[in-house]
Amino acid sequence: xxxxxxxxxxxxxxxxxxxGPAIQARPVSSAPAVSxxxxxxxxxxxxxxxxxxLVSIVVFLATQGLGDPARAILGRSATPASLAALRAQxxxxxxxxxxxxxxxxxxxxxxxxxxxxxxxxVATLIKDKVVNSxxxxxxxxxxxxxxxxxxxxxxxxRRDKAFDVAMSLITLVFAALPEFVVGVLLVVLFATTVLHVxxxxxxxxxxxxxxxxxxxxxxxxLTLVLAVTPYVARIMRASMIEVLxxxxxxxxxxxxxPERVVIIRHALPNALGxxxxxxxxxxxxxxxxxxxxxxxxxxGGIGSGLRDGVFNHDIPVVQALAMLIAGLYIVLNLLAxxxxxxxxxKLRTRL
Amino acid sequence: xxxxNPLATNEPPLVQPRKPSxxxxxxxxxxxxxxxxxxxxxxxxxxxxxxxxxxHGPQDYLGLLPNKGPAPGALFGTDHIGxxxxxxxxxxxxxxLFLALASTILGLAIGIAIGLFxxxxxxxxxxxxxxxxxxxxxxxxxxxxLVVIATLGPSYWLIILAVGLTNIPRAARVxxxxxxxxxxxxxxxAAEAIGVPRWKILFGxxxxxxxxxxxxxxxLRLTYSIGLIAAIAFLGFTPNPNGADWGVMIQENxxxxxxxxxxxxxxxxxxxxxxxxxxxxxxxxxxAAAGIDRLRSAx
Numbered sequence: 064x065x066x067x068x069x070x071x072x073x074x075x076x077x078x079x080x081x082x083g084p085a086i087q088a089r090p091v092s093s094a095p096a097v098s099x100x101x102x103x104x105x106x107x108x109x110x111x112x113x114x115x116x117l118v119s120i121v122v123f124l125a126t127q128g129l130g131d132p133a134r135a136i137l138g139r140s141a142t143p144a145s146l147a148a149l150r151a152q153x154x155x156x157x158x159x160x161x162x163x164x165x166x167x168x169x170x171x172x173x174x175x176x177x178x179x180x181x182x183x184x185v186a187t188l189i190k191d192k193v194v195n196s197x198x199x200x201x202x203x204x205x206x207x208x209x210x211x212x213x214x215x216x217x218x219x220x221r222r223d224k225a226f227d228v229a230m231s232l233i234t235l236v237f238a239a240l241p242e243f244v245v246g247v248l249l250v251v252l253f254a255t256t257v258l259h260v261x262x263x264x265x266x267x268x269x270x271x272x273x274x275x276x277x278x279x280x281x282x283x284x285l286t287l288v289l290a291v292t293p294y295v296a297r298i299m300r301a302s303m304i305e306v307l308x309x310x311x312x313x314x315x316x317x318x319x320x321p322e323r324v325v326i327i328r329h330a331l332p333n334a335l336g337x338x339x340x341x342x343x344x345x346x347x348x349x350x351x352x353x354x355x356x357x358x359x360x361x362x363g364g365i366g367s368g369l370r371d372g373v374f375n376h377d378i379p380v381v382q383a384l385a386m387l388i389a390g391l392y393i394v395l396n397l398l399a400x401x402x403x404x405x406x407x408x409k410l411r412t413r414l
Numbered sequence: 415x416x417x418x419n420p421l422a423t424n425e426p427p428l429v430q431p432r433k434p435s436x437x438x439x440x441x442x443x444x445x446x447x448x449x450x451x452x453x454x455x456x457x458x459x460x461x462x463x464x465x466x467x468x469x470h471g472p473q474d475y476l477g478l479l480p481n482k483g484p485a486p487g488a489l490f491g492t493d494h495i496g497x498x499x500x501x502x503x504x505x506x507x508x509x510x511l512f513l514a515l516a517s518t519i520l521g522l523a524i525g526i527a528i529g530l531f532x533x534x535x536x537x538x539x540x541x542x543x544x545x546x547x548x549x550x551x552x553x554x555x556x557x558x559x560l561v562v563i564a565t566l567g568p569s570y571w572l573i574i575l576a577v578g579l580t581n582i583p584r585a586a587r588v589x590x591x592x593x594x595x596x597x598x599x600x601x602x603x604a605a606e607a608i609g610v611p612r613w614k615i616l617f618g619x620x621x622x623x624x625x626x627x628x629x630x631x632x633x634l635r636l637t638y639s640i641g642l643i644a645a646i647a648f649l650g651f652t653p654n655p656n657g658a659d660w661g662v663m664i665q666e667n668x669x670x671x672x673x674x675x676x677x678x679x680x681x682x683x684x685x686x687x688x689x690x691x692x693x694x695x696x697x698x699x700x701x702a703a704a705g706i707d708r709l710r711s712a713x
Binding site: 130255352385 | 446548549552554556557560562563564565566641642645648649650651664668671672679682689690692694697
């Protein structure tokens with residue numbers, strides 16, 4: 064354990080790791096040091112925080128720096144007096160940098176501001192919505208990830224056969240369709256026009272959760288699954304094909320292992336590496352996709368909350384939800400990087 | 415929709431890049447490209463020439479009840495306030511097509527310029543530019559557009575800018591990946607040696623060699639811009655609230671879907687066919703650019 068890692072590390076110095084060249088040449092101390100993966104994760108977290116900081120600047124400038132929120136909120140009929148009053152209430156009369164620091168300072172301390180429409184703290188307003196959306200995304204992810212891995216692997220094994228060709232066309236079409244179009248078409252098909260078997264909206268009564276209306280969950284979850292599965296299945300297929308043609312899979316076959324063992328023990332884990340990136344990107348994409356899909360199904364989550372916030376010019380709500388969704392996006396990408404390293408032995412030993 | 419294409423992204427061409435015209439010719443031999451092209455001609459034809467054939471003006475009241483099903487004088491019935499669905503449908507494609515094209519062209523132009531510049535200059539400039547692109551990528555595209563609309567309100571130029579902005583980092587990444595191996599080639603060094611100005615090297619020497627992956631990326635970005643533009647209108651953000659626009663039509667008639675589906679079904683199908691068309695064309699070009707032989711016979 065003491066000399067192994069450094070030996071293999073220097074042997075593979077030529078190929079760059081995704082983390083950049085700086086992390087390759089680190090000497091491995093002889094003491095039982097912390098696993099190098101922690102250093103990698105630490106750097107990734109720092110990078111994530113930096114990106115989040117830059118994102119906060121963009122969100123702030125877009126909502127408060129470019130236009131006049133007071134005028135947007137009050138509309139054209141605003142009087143100079145009411146404008147001035149609202150500007151004072153929102154601290155818009157202070158210099159931009161002070162406004163930014165006040166806002167970010169509040170965020171860091173968990174103070175998300177006060178909703179202008181509801182006159183309530185944003186945090187209490189969005190608490191239930193966060194839970195509802197998380198539930199939706201988790202269910203959709205929990206279904207679409209295994210499904211797309213299965214479809215992609217099977218298509219790779221049946222390459223150029225009927226299943227593969229059919230899947231290639233189906234995923235191509237669903238990858239192109241905007242998610243709200245899929246949602247609306249599903250509603251037309253299953254809820255309002257062709258069949259009348261499922262509800263068109265998800266009803267979440269106050270105090271209840273989306274799990275209390277399982278029937279109402281079917282269509283939104285299906286829409287999200289159809290939005291995500293095509294990409295992941297396509298990547299899984301491509302990476303599985305590459306692995307199946309590799310020397311070590313041929314080796315495993317030649318030494319007489321049953322095909323099932325070759326696929327599950329040798330091919331699948333190696334094909335998952337590149338797929339994890341795409342899975343995380345797509346989970347992150349779900350975080351954006353819920354904005355439109357929740358609106359289609361009138362689902363009370365952060366997506367429809369953001370839409371309503373934008374519609375009502377409720378700037379504090381928009382800012383908080385935008386930061387939340389961007390934060391989720393960044394965390395999921397970070398998890399993808401770590402998962403990729405963990406499932407790829409080659410990258411792991413090179414840390 | 416952030417269209418991820420395994421053949422298009424982050425993968426510089428393995429062999430000598432093929433000539434764009436040859437790629438297009440190869441793409442046209444594929445069934446999917448032809449079907450896509452036929453669909454595109456159909457839907458774009460409706461969008462561009464539809465208004466000429468509309469029996470009524472898009473904002474004419476027919477004197478019929480709102481949300482009425484197909485009736486004499488109203489082929490597909492009336493919408494939520496009694497206007498003719500068919501006429502509004504014929505009139506509603508131009509806006510979406512124009513906005514999507516404009517934001518795609520804007521995003522591609524800036525993204526390609528950034529990608530070429532990053533690949534050519536390398537080093538710190540490259541790092542800073544691409545990390546900047548990562549920041550834009552940290553926003554779900556539709557959120558980026560919504561955040562800007564929250565204060566500034568929806569206007570055509572703002573929607574084009576916002577959607578164009580989401581196209582920039584993706585176009586830049588693909589351009590940079592494709593241009594990196596080209597930058598190392600001898601003819602670039604030769605051009606530098608005889609003193610060709612930098613912008614001429616970027617756009618005259620390097621750009622023509624990365625056109626194939628960019629055609630693929632262009633069709634992906636168009637597919638995704640159409641979806642994004644339509645989604646923004648569907649969420650209720652439009653500069654022209656009662657104007658005829660496929661996205662707006664879906665939004666305003668959605669509530670009456672169970673009574674009068676045509677006001678929603680027609681524009682939804684049109685958007686679906688349009689994005690399918692550009693998606694299939696993009697896939698066809700991607701396959702042709704990667705070399706059909708390489709895909710078919712790797713064994």
